Amino acid sequence: MLVNGQTSDSIPANDRGLAYGDGLFETIRIAAGRLLFAEAHLERLSHGAAVLGIPCDHAAIRGWMETALAQAPAEGVLKLVLTRGPGGRGYRPPEAAQPTCVISCHPLPELPATLLERGGQAFLCRQRLAHQGVLAGIKHLNRLEQVLASQEFATHHEAFEGLMLDQENRVVEGTRSNLFMVLDGRWQTPALTRCGIRGILRQHLLEHFGGRLEEADIPLARLHEAEELFVANSVFGVVPLTRLELDGKVLECAIGPFTQAAMARFREVLGA
Amino acid sequence: MLVNGQTSDSIPANDRGLAYGDGLFETIRIAAGRLLFAEAHLERLSHGAAVLGIPCDHAAIRGWMETALAQAPAEGVLKLVLTRGPGGRGYRPPEAAQPTCVISCHPLPELPATLLERGGQAFLCRQRLAHQGVLAGIKHLNRLEQVLASQEFATHHEAFEGLMLDQENRVVEGTRSNLFMVLDGRWQTPALTRCGIRGILRQHLLEHFGGRLEEADIPLARLHEAEELFVANSVFGVVPLTRLELDGKVLECAIGPFTQAAMARFREVLGA
Numbered sequence: 001m002l003v004n005g006q007t008s009d010s011i012p013a014n015d016r017g018l019a020y021g022d023g024l025f026e027t028i029r030i031a032a033g034r035l036l037f038a039e040a041h042l043e044r045l046s047h048g049a050a051v052l053g054i055p056c057d058h059a060a061i062r063g064w065m066e067t068a069l070a071q072a073p074a075e076g077v078l079k080l081v082l083t084r085g086p087g088g089r090g091y092r093p094p095e096a097a098q099p100t101c102v103i104s105c106h107p108l109p110e111l112p113a114t115l116l117e118r119g120g121q122a123f124l125c126r127q128r129l130a131h132q133g134v135l136a137g138i139k140h141l142n143r144l145e146q147v148l149a150s151q152e153f154a155t156h157h158e159a160f161e162g163l164m165l166d167q168e169n170r171v172v173e174g175t176r177s178n179l180f181m182v183l184d185g186r187w188q189t190p191a192l193t194r195c196g197i198r199g200i201l202r203q204h205l206l207e208h209f210g211g212r213l214e215e216a217d218i219p220l221a222r223l224h225e226a227e228e229l230f231v232a233n234s235v236f237g238v239v240p241l242t243r244l245e246l247d248g249k250v251l252e253c254a255i256g257p258f259t260q261a262a263m264a265r266f267r268e269v270l271g272a
Numbered sequence: 273m274l275v276n277g278q279t280s281d282s283i284p285a286n287d288r289g290l291a292y293g294d295g296l297f298e299t300i301r302i303a304a305g306r307l308l309f310a311e312a313h314l315e316r317l318s319h320g321a322a323v324l325g326i327p328c329d330h331a332a333i334r335g336w337m338e339t340a341l342a343q344a345p346a347e348g349v350l351k352l353v354l355t356r357g358p359g360g361r362g363y364r365p366p367e368a369a370q371p372t373c374v375i376s377c378h379p380l381p382e383l384p385a386t387l388l389e390r391g392g393q394a395f396l397c398r399q400r401l402a403h404q405g406v407l408a409g410i411k412h413l414n415r416l417e418q419v420l421a422s423q424e425f426a427t428h429h430e431a432f433e434g435l436m437l438d439q440e441n442r443v444v445e446g447t448r449s450n451l452f453m454v455l456d457g458r459w460q461t462p463a464l465t466r467c468g469i470r471g472i473l474r475q476h477l478l479e480h481f482g483g484r485l486e487e488a489d490i491p492l493a494r495l496h497e498a499e500e501l502f503v504a505n506s507v508f509g510v511v512p513l514t515r516l517e518l519d520g521k522v523l524e525c526a527i528g529p530f531t532q533a534a535m536a537r538f539r540e541v542l543g544a
Contacts, residue, residue, distance in 0.1 A: 001285050010282035011290065013273050013374045018283065018353065020415035021293025027361070052416070053423060079361055081290065089299070089351055089378050091415060091447060092422035102285045106361050130402035131439060135416060142414035143292035143363060144324070144407060150364040151325060167403060175363060 002103045005064045015100055017083025020091065021141035023100075024048040024083075028065075029234050030076040030105070031270050035069060037234060040200045045082060048138035054084045055099055064103050072105035077235055079104050083141070111236060116263065119242030119255055120160030122229070124220075125149040125175065129166050129195040137198040149175045160239060161231050166195050169220045177231035177239075178202040180213075180262065183222055187258045191215040201232045201266070208265055224249075228256040230263075237266040274375040277336045287372050289355025292363065293413035295372075296320040296355075300337075301506050302348040302377070303542050307341060309506060312472045317354060320410035326356045327371055336375050344377035349507050351376050355413070383508060388535065391514030391527055392432030394501070396492075397421040397447065401438045401467040409470040421447045432511060433503050438467050441492045449503035449511075450474040452485075452534065455494055459530045463487040473504045473538070480537055496521075500528040502535075509538040 001009050016022035026045050029036040042058060049056035061080070068078060085098040112120075127149040135142070149162055156162065161174040172190050173179050178199040180189045187209065192198055206213055229241040240259045244251040273281050288294035298317050301308040314330060321328035333352070340350060357370040384392075399421040407414070421434055428434065433446040444462050445451050450471040452461045459481065464470055478485055501513040512531045516523040 003285060009285055011285045013275060013281055013283045014376065015290065016419075018287065018290045018295075018355070018374075019297070019413065020419050021413055022416065022419050023290075025291070052420070077361065081285075083290070089349065089376075090381075090422075091418040092425060093419065102290075104286065104361075109362075127406065128404075130404040132400075132402040132417070134399065134420065140416055141291065141293055142416045144294065144412055144414045145404070146363040147288075147292050147294050147365065148324070148406065150362075153364060 002064050002068050004101050005060065005067065011100055011102060012086045014086050014088070015083055016085060016087040016093070017081065017100060017141055019087065021143070022052070022084045022093070023054065023081060023141045024052070025139055025141060026080045027235055028078045028080070030069065030072055030074070030078055033074040035065065035078060036269065037200045037204065038065070040203060044139060044198065044200065045080070048140060049082065051134065051138055052084070052140065053093065054082065055097055056082065061101055064101060068103040068105055073107060075108045077106040077108060079106060081141070109235065111239070115160065115239060119240035119253070121158050121243045121245070122161045122163055122174070122241045123152070123156045123159050123245045124247070125152050125162040125164045127152065127164065129164050129172050131167055131194040133194060136195050137192050139197050146175050161241065165220055171218050171220055171223050172196045174231045177233040180205070180230050180232060180258070181218070181226040182228040182256060182258050183218070183226060185227070187213045188216045188218060189213065190218050199232065200234045201237070204269070205232065205262055205265065224251060226251065226253060228259050229253045230259045232262065237270070238262045274336050274340050276373055277332065277339065283372055283374060284358045286358050286360070287355055288357060288359040288365070289353065289372060289413055291359065293415070294324070294356045294365070295326065295353060295413045296324070297411055297413060298352045299507055300350045300352065302341065302344055302346070302350055305341070305346040307337065307350060308541065309472045309476065310337070312475060316411060316470065316472060317352070320412060321354065323406065323410055324356070324412065325365065326354065327369055328354065333373055336373060340375045340377055345379060347380045349378045349380060351378060353413070381507065383511070387432065387511060391512035393430050393515040393517070394433045394435055394446070394513045395424070395428045395431045395517045396519070397424050397434040397436050399424065399436065401436050401444050403439055403466040405466060408467050409464050411469050418447050433513065437492055443490050443492055443495050444468045446503045449505040452477070452502050452504060452530070453490070453498040454500040454528060454530050455490070455498060457499070459485045460488045460490065461485065462490050471504065472506045473509070476541070477504065477534055477537065496523060498523065498525060500531050501525045502531045504534065509542070510534045
């Protein structure tokens with residue numbers, strides 16, 4: 001693990017990342033020894049840092065990422081945490097923050113062998129996402145909603161993902177992924193203006209598919225009518241959802257043209 | 273600083289408190305060498321830990337607090353952070369968490385000499401509090417809303433506190449304190465069912481004043497009609513607000529009977 005470029009496995013106990021979740025993170029796929037979408041991750045980090053008012057030294061961070069990558073497995077995950085750094089007691093940030101950047105590398109999580117062929121199962125989380133426009137989209141360290149939602153897997157052992165609603169019954173995202181679907185033949189992904197994280201792969205798919213894929217507010221009731229469903233994130237790529245538990249009912253979806261196109265695109269990006 | 277009872281100034285960089293704000297904290301006043309409201313703080317910690325599903329070893333924590341107190345100044349602040357401890361990558365908590373408990377002691381922040389006689393100034397923060405019933409009341413580590421609100425002091429140099437609204441224009445609390453007021457002769461404090469932190473001094477005042485002090489939803493419009501205003505937290509006690517900037521107008525309040533009674537009660541508790 002690297003902490004501000006130095007090999008270390010600890011951070012100061014008075015770091016504001018610990019005290020208040022005052023920071024950001026990125027989780028980057030390592031494929032064939034290179035970082036996937038590295039620039040897009042750095043851009044999102046930079047945008048989040050601007051929202052929070054945390055200095056973000058691109059050049060230094062880029063260098064530390066390269067150092068970490070040189071020691072990482074050829075297939076894996078690089079996680080980067082950027083906090084406002086050490087601080088005294090009290091919410092108000094110090095005048096001149098000395099950010100902390102922690103970089104760690106991890107093995108690639110294994111997916112069940114038949115997941116991409118057959119699709120995964122999903123359930124609807126009881127835990128909701130609060131509306132907080134200022135923080136919507138950015139990948140900050142205040143993640144208790146996702147932690148609580150993830151505990152619901154304990155009663156959904158077979159599920160690959162849990163889907164989360166906002167406070168007004170719109171479906172927003174998965175606990176660790178973005179959601180995509182086909183509704184009345186239209187390719188859609190939930191708009192993330194009130195809550196949710198703007199995933200890097202989501203952003204890439206929006207750009208790749210251009211006008212064919214649209215962002216929309218999607219009420220829970222519409223989810224019952226989905227013709228295709230899949231989730232995506234930078235690490236596991238595109239995973240079809242073929243079985244969704246919804247209020248005691250089961251919705252079954254096909255792996256249709258939109259899902260197949262997104263899976264194909266991720267394979268291209270991987271260089272596979 | 274004590275980390276799980278051992279003298280240390282660092283925590284493992286893979287702690288979930290850092291990764292996700294997956295933990296809780298307490299800020300306890302040290303007065304004449306003893307911890308004020310120690311049991312109430314431990315109860316709130318315990319309740320928060322139950323909500324998040326974090327093991328909370330009361331006996332051990334109590335012991336570490338005593339150890340820290342023995343080396344602390346006679347007047348000061350003891351801060352306790354309890355996290356779910358180290359974890360791998362991913363939101364889902366480990367089956368058997370090994371919590372991290374960080375205890376640090378700090379000098380008592382000094383208040384301006386005339387603050388209690390003349391009262392302080394306050395402003396209305398632009399930053400809102402999101403509605404998240406599950407997390408409302410508990411003192412968890414997801415505090416970006418307070419961090420962002422605190423940055424607004426930069427343009428309100430003279431203010432002692434910033435007041436925060438929820439998403440539906442109700443006034444909820446200060447950035448680091450609870451709010452109390454007199455409306456139509458009634459002693460009130462905002463209900464904290466959707467957001468906000470249940471302060472220990474707030475809880476004490478509710479118990480102390482019994483039916484005379486009520487919790488209520490308080491629309492911003494009502495704030496203009498406040499006859500008295502004060503804020504309270506465990507560290508600085510009760511501070512009257514006598515001047516409030518509200519939408520370009522200035523509301524001036526007296527230090528009336530409710531505020532005086534609350535200040536007197538805090539002095540009693542301090543043993544002063």
